[in-house]
Amino acid sequence: MDYVIQQVLNAASIGGEYALLALGLAIVFSVMGLVNFAHGELITISGFTMYAIFIFAAPTSAWGLLPVGIIAAIAAAVVFERVAFRPVRNAPATTGLLTAFGLSIVVKNFFVSVVGATRPRAVPTPDWLSSHIEIGAVHIQTLQLLEAAVTAVALMALLALLRGTNIGLAMRAAAKDFNTVRLMGIRANQVVLAAFVISGLLAGLAAVFIMARRGAVDPFMGFTPVLKAFVAAVLGGFGSLGGAVVGGLALGAAEVLFQIILPESIAGYRDAFVFLFVGGVLILRPQGLFGRKHQFGDKEG
Amino acid sequence: MTALLSQLGLGRQSLFGSLMLAALVVLIGLIVMAVAEKAQIRVANVFFVNLILVFGLQITMGNSNVANLGHITFTGVAAYVVGILVLPLAIKATGIPNAPFGLAEVLIHFVPAAMIAVVFSTALAFITGLVLTRQTGIAYTIATLALLVIVHTVLTNWVDLTRGPIAMYGIPIRANTVSLMLIAGACAIVARLFRDSRWGLQLRASGEDVLGAEASGVSVRTLRLVAWTLSGFVLSIGGVMYAYMVGTINPKSFYFDAVFLTLAMLILGGMRSVSGAVVGAVIVTLGTELMRWLEGAPVIFGGKMPQIFGLTGFFLGVVIVLFMALRPDGLVGDEELDEMARRLWRERRTKGAKEQAQESET
Numbered sequence: 239m240d241y242v243i244q245q246v247l248n249a250a251s252i253g254g255e256y257a258l259l260a261l262g263l264a265i266v267f268s269v270m271g272l273v274n275f276a277h278g279e280l281i282t283i284s285g286f287t288m289y290a291i292f293i294f295a296a297p298t299s300a301w302g303l304l305p306v307g308i309i310a311a312i313a314a315a316v317v318f319e320r321v322a323f324r325p326v327r328n329a330p331a332t333t334g335l336l337t338a339f340g341l342s343i344v345v346k347n348f349f350v351s352v353v354g355a356t357r358p359r360a361v362p363t364p365d366w367l368s369s370h371i372e373i374g375a376v377h378i379q380t381l382q383l384l385e386a387a388v389t390a391v392a393l394m395a396l397l398a399l400l401r402g403t404n405i406g407l408a409m410r411a412a413a414k415d416f417n418t419v420r421l422m423g424i425r426a427n428q429v430v431l432a433a434f435v436i437s438g439l440l441a442g443l444a445a446v447f448i449m450a451r452r453g454a455v456d457p458f459m460g461f462t463p464v465l466k467a468f469v470a471a472v473l474g475g476f477g478s479l480g481g482a483v484v485g486g487l488a489l490g491a492a493e494v495l496f497q498i499i500l501p502e503s504i505a506g507y508r509d510a511f512v513f514l515f516v517g518g519v520l521i522l523r524p525q526g527l528f529g530r531k532h533q534f535g536d537k538e539g
Numbered sequence: 540m541t542a543l544l545s546q547l548g549l550g551r552q553s554l555f556g557s558l559m560l561a562a563l564v565v566l567i568g569l570i571v572m573a574v575a576e577k578a579q580i581r582v583a584n585v586f587f588v589n590l591i592l593v594f595g596l597q598i599t600m601g602n603s604n605v606a607n608l609g610h611i612t613f614t615g616v617a618a619y620v621v622g623i624l625v626l627p628l629a630i631k632a633t634g635i636p637n638a639p640f641g642l643a644e645v646l647i648h649f650v651p652a653a654m655i656a657v658v659f660s661t662a663l664a665f666i667t668g669l670v671l672t673r674q675t676g677i678a679y680t681i682a683t684l685a686l687l688v689i690v691h692t693v694l695t696n697w698v699d700l701t702r703g704p705i706a707m708y709g710i711p712i713r714a715n716t717v718s719l720m721l722i723a724g725a726c727a728i729v730a731r732l733f734r735d736s737r738w739g740l741q742l743r744a745s746g747e748d749v750l751g752a753e754a755s756g757v758s759v760r761t762l763r764l765v766a767w768t769l770s771g772f773v774l775s776i777g778g779v780m781y782a783y784m785v786g787t788i789n790p791k792s793f794y795f796d797a798v799f800l801t802l803a804m805l806i807l808g809g810m811r812s813v814s815g816a817v818v819g820a821v822i823v824t825l826g827t828e829l830m831r832w833l834e835g836a837p838v839i840f841g842g843k844m845p846q847i848f849g850l851t852g853f854f855l856g857v858v859i860v861l862f863m864a865l866r867p868d869g870l871v872g873d874e875e876l877d878e879m880a881r882r883l884w885r886e887r888r889t890k891g892a893k894e895q896a897q898e899s900e901t
Contacts, residue, residue, distance in 0.1 A: 273677050325864040332606050333867050335680065336806060339608070340859025343799055343852055350849030457849075465688065472681045506696035510689045517670060517685065524673045 240376045245494055251382035251447075253490020254389030258444040259467030260474065260482035261396070262437030268413035268477045269433040271331055275338035276318055277467070278460025279345040280438055284311040284445035285455035286349060289361045300362040307449065308442030315438025319430060327430070349457035358454035367450040385447050392443060393483060396436065400479075405432050413477070473516050475529020484527060489516070548737030556877040557731035560813060561724035564590065567821070568720030580716060586824045587719035588781045592801045593808075593816040594723075594730040595773035599766045601810040602739055603759075604746030605676070608798055609683030612667075612690045613660045613771040615793025617778030619694060619701055621656035622710045622788055625649050630709035637699045649713050649783070657775040664771020668764045687798070694790040706789040714783040722780060726773050731813040731875070733769060738762055743811070796852075800827070803855040806862050809869025814876040819869065823858065830854045 259277065266274050287310035288303045297303065322341045326334050353359070367381045400406035408424045409432060420426050448463060449455070466489060471477075474485025492515055496508050520526070544554065564587075571583040592614060600607045623638070624647045631643050647655070667686055674682050695704050733739045745752035745759045753759055782788055800823070808819025830851040862869060874882070 267677070273680070322860055322864070326867075329863070329867060330604075331676065332604060333863050335606050335677070336802070337860055337863040339606075339802070340856045340863060343856030344860060345856075347849035347852035347856060351853060465684065468681050469685060472678050476677050476681075504696075507692055510692040510696075513685045513689050517682070520678070520682070521670055521673065524675075524678065526678070 240374075243376050244378075245498065247378060247382050247386065249491040249494040250487070251385040251490075252493060253487035254385045255444050255447055255463065255486075256467050256470045256489050257389055257483045257486025258392065258440045259464055260471040260486045261393075261479060262440040263464075263467055263471050264474075264477055264479050264482040265409070265440075266433050266437050267471075268479070269409055270323075270327060270412075270416070270430055271334070272323060272327075273331065273335040273338060274318075274323075274437070275335060275464075276322070276342040276345065277338075277437070277441060278464030279342050280311045280314050280318075280441035281445040281448060281460035281463060282345065282349060282455070282457060283314040284308070284442050285361065285449055285459060286353075288449060289359055289455045292361055300364045303361070303363065304446050307446045308439065311442030311445055312435055312438035315434040315441065316431065319434040346457050346461075353457065358452075358456040358459075360454050361449060363446075363450040363453065381447065381450050388443060388447075392440060396440075396479075399436075405429065409433060469513065469516055473519060473526055475526030478526070478528045481526055481528030488527070492516075547732075548740065549732060549735055552877070552881070553732060553735035556735075556875050557728040557813075559877050560727045560731055560817065560875075563817060564724040564727050565720050568716055568723075572716055582824065582828060584714070584716055584719055584784050586820060587716070587723045588777055588784060589801060589804065589824065590723045590817065590820045591726045591777035591780060592774055592797070593804045593820050594726045594813065595770045595777060596801050596805050597810060597813055597816045598730050598733055598770040598773060599763070600805065601812070601816075602734060602742040602746060602766055603763050604743075604811075605763075606680045607683050607770075608680060608802070609685075609687035610770065610774055611793050611797045611801070612687050613664050613774040614778035614781065614797070615690060615694060615790070616663055617656040617660035617775035618782040618788050618793065619707070620659050621649075621652050621779045622707050622782050623700065624652035624655060625711060626707070626709055627711070634702055634707065634709070635699060639699060642700070649711065653779045653783075656779050657772065660775035660778065661768060661772040664775075665764075665768045668767040668771070671767065672760045672764045687794070691790055691794055694793070701790070704790060706787050708787040710782050710786045710788070712783060712786045714780050719780060719784065722776060726776065727813060727817070729769070729773060730816070733766070734813055734875075738765055742766055746811075799852065799855050799859075803858045805869075807858050807869055809871040809873075811868065811873050812871050812875045815869050815871035818871050822870075823855070826854055826858070827851050 262280075263274055263277055266272055266277075284307040288307045291297065291303060291306050292300075318341060322337055323334065326337045367384070369380050371378050371380060371383070400410055404424075405428065408419055408422075408429050411422075412419045412429050416426065416429075419429065444463065448459070452459065467486065470485035470489040471482050472485070473488060474481025474483070489512065492512050493508065496511050496515075497505070500508060500511065523529075544550070568583065568587065571580065575583060592611070595613075596607065596610050599605075599610070623635070623642055624645060626634070626646075628644070628646055631638065636643055671679060671682050671686070694701050697703070701707060734743070741752065741757040742759075742762045744755070745757055745762065749759060778793075781792070804819040804823045805816055806819070807823055808817065809815030830853075834850045871879075
């Protein structure tokens with residue numbers, strides 16, 4: 239029983255991380271049709287900012303690094319939008335996707351050039367994040383508990399924002415028809431900015447957890463989590479916010495499940511199995527679990 | 540012959556244009572062979588392999604206008620298949636003694652081995668294509684990416700067969716500049732003829748407007764499958780040539796760096812034409828060589844430059860971002876070079892005729 243609880247929590251925390259990232263991808267995609275391949279670089283930038291503060295400001299406690307990481311991710315998302323994505327806002331989806339892809343290469347290699355090498359650099363996170371709590375016989379890592387909880391809170395807050403505020407309403411409307419939103423007198427730039435701020439915030443939260451788990455930064459750290467988040471988003475139905483969350487959790491569960499059932503000798507193939515599993519789901523439901531059935535020629539072509 | 544061509548929807552200009560393009564590729568090779576030194580010949584060989592890969596990418600991405608990030612998969616599979624088949628037995632005994640299916644005792648002549656590799660990898664392209672073409676839009680692109688990761692995971696983990704992350708070395712070198720340039724030229728013809736064919740035209744129409752093309756009776760899914768398989772074929776040839784050129788392969792050679800490089804080449808030249816692939820490959824190769832020289836801390840004006848890693852990747856990324864923002868159609872754009880030349884020639888002639896007519900009036 240303890241084992242089961244332990245694994246469920248594993249799945250929830252990894253799934254939560256994917257869900258946070260997938261939500262960021264989904265919200266940007268639903269508002270402006272952009273497939274943000276540079277999302278992972280938000281994590282990298284957040285990590286390296288924490289590293290820079292740690293090296294140059296030498297804070298006495300690692301506490302202060304957490305908000306720094308989150309703010310850095312938000313700032314980076316806003317800068318990305320302004321510098322790279324605004325020029326291609328009205329271009330076809332493929333153009334935006336490739337721009338984001340290029341941007342991601344630029345940021346990665348910028349860090350490779352600046353830091354000089356690709357070997358990981360250690361960054362401390364507060365001790366309590368990696369401590370354990372005992373509940374009965376169950377041994378729980380604070381980090382995992384927090385991750386699951388923060389994902390839930392972030393989801394609730396996002397829901398409240400989307401349902402309860404004007405900008406949230408505008409964002410939901412923009413997902414359907416951006417031009418009508420503009421006709422209602424809402425500035426397009428504001429809506430897009432809001433989408434990027436939210437995606438940056440969610441990526442920043444994920445980045446802090448990733449940092450706590452890895453304890454080190456390197457220029458390529460953002461790639462794998464975001465690749466998984468993409469797969470999660472596609473699994474849930476790309477552009478659907480609920481789908482992003484469910485897809486993230488499902489992917490986390492699938493990973494933990496394969497980790498358990500695959501024998502030691504082929505454990506290295508875990509990701510291949512997970513992706514094949516997702517591929518299998520998509521054969522049965524090409525539009526993803528929660529996606530609207532796409533016809534050729536719909537908004538995303 | 541002409542009957543067959545017109546059956547495919549190909550006119551004389553397509554034939555002429557594709558031969559011109561192949562001649563251009565061969566000409567580049569001949570110039571390099573005439574003037575270049577050994578190190579530059581190496582660069583040229585790599586260029587030709589990359590050119591083959593860019594042709595392969597152009598066939599699917601250029602015509603259907605949907606981003607494909609997993610194309611290098613088939614290059615990697617073909618390179619590994621050919622590598623395993625032709626590796627000398629002595630090297631196999633130390634490198635992959637436990638290869639499954641008795642492959643440790645298999646040794647095949649390099650030509651049939653290349654054919655087997657290409658057929659195997661193309662078949663894989665067809666099978667994956669059956670699944671992929673059920674997806675549309677972004678899901679399709681992510682699926683191509685997932686395919687790349689799956690195959691990379693297998694290549695890295697199947698240590699008994701591929702030596703895993705360690706390089707597989709000792710593949711006999713069979714490719715030289717002559718064979719590389721001829722095969723690249725042949726692939727140019729394949730890509731150009733497909734682009735101009737009935738199917739290529741229909742696929743390009745679907746790239747402009749999927750719904751419109753479907754409504755006009757174009758079977759977009761089938762055509763995407765055809766393009767994906769043909770592209771897999773060309774990419775497999777590129778993989779075989781790569782293995783025969785360098786003699787050492789590892790899974791990292793067939794991962795994101797190769798994807799970025801070929802993608803940047805195609806985007807810079809303009810993905811909608813095969814000429815664009817050539818132009819892009821030439822310019823990006825020159826650019827990356829320059830960056831690699833800068834990375835190696837050269838001495839400029841008597842001052843030693845600091846050593847900077849990552850410049851090459853940085854350059855590729857900047858090329859992609861700038862071209863997407865400023866010139867999404869690439870340098871060449873929609874027209875092939877020979878079509879462009881023909882148009883300019885015609886315009887000049889009609890202009891000349893008009894002027895003559897005006898003169899005779901006055």
